[in-house]
Structure formats: C-alpha cells, structure tokens
Amino acid sequence: xxxxxxxxxxxxxxxxxxxxxxxxxxxxxxxxxxxxxxxxxxxxxxxxxxxxxxxxxxxxxxxxxxxxxxxxxxxxxxxxxxxxxxxxxxxxxxxxxxxxxxxxxxxxxxxxxxxxxxxxxx
Numbered sequence: 001x002x003x004x005x006x007x008x009x010x011x012x013x014x015x016x017x018x019x020x021x022x023x024x025x026x027x028x029x030x031x032x033x034x035x036x037x038x039x040x041x042x043x044x045x046x047x048x049x050x051x052x053x054x055x056x057x058x059x060x061x062x063x064x065x066x067x068x069x070x071x072x073x074x075x076x077x078x079x080x081x082x083x084x085x086x087x088x089x090x091x092x093x094x095x096x097x098x099x100x101x102x103x104x105x106x107x108x109x110x111x112x113x114x115x116x117x118x119x120x121x122x
Contacts (some may be wrong), residue, residue, distance in 0.1 A: 003032035010039045022077060046081070056085035060095040063087075067099030068106075
C-alpha cells in the first residue's frame with residue numbers, strides 16, 4: 001500500500017470517527033510522509049494499548065494544552081472526546097483553567113524577565 005493510500009485510509013477513519021476531517025489533518029495529508037507519523041503518534045497517545053493514562057485523563061490533558069495555546073478548534077474536538085470519555089463539566093472547566101493559567105504564567109515569565117532587564121540599573 002502506498003503512502004497516499006495509507007493517508008487516505010487514515011482520513012476516512014477520521015471522517016467516520018469524528019464526522020469530519022480536522023483541517024490540520026486535511027492539509028497535512030498533502031504530505032503523507034509527515035501526516036502518517038503524526039497520525040500514528042496521535043493514535044498511540046489517545047487510543048494505543050500501551051498508554052498509561054485513561055482516555056478521559058488524556059483528553060483532559062489535550063483540552064488543557066489546547067486552552068494554553070488558544071487552539072479553538074482543538075478545544076472543541078478534544079473537549080467532545082473528553083465528554084465522551086466521561087469528563088464532567090467541572091473537570092472540563094478545571095482543565096481549561098489549568099491550561100489558561102499555564103499560558104498566563106508563561107507570558108508573565110517572559111514579560112517580567114524583560115521588565116527586570118529593562119530596570120536592572122534602578
């Protein structure tokens with residue numbers, strides 16, 4: 001089976017699983033040599049037999065990370081998966097808040113280091 005055929009098979013399974021193909025996957029599939037390994041990693045992390053986290057925790061981690069980087073569409077998709085895996089409204093809010101906090105403290109860390117540099121002589 002060619003890489004193109006494998007990529008198309010992955011896209012078809014995404015369509016069946018999600019009801020749509022995420023835009024990132026659609027675009028990345030133009031380069032099957034990049035798309036296939038990326039898809040395999042995602043599948044291993046969220047669906048793989050060797051994973052150590054339960055699905056709900058893994059998807060809540062994804063929600064937190066998507067919240068931190070402002071991934072609006074990822075928050076929606078991973079949030080739906082988290083809900084399907086049993087995440088509660090409260091758990092979802094907590095994951096989103098943790099992600100938002102990490103983004104804020106990262107910004108503060110960068111900004112306040114520059115602040116200290118700017119005023120180190122004062």
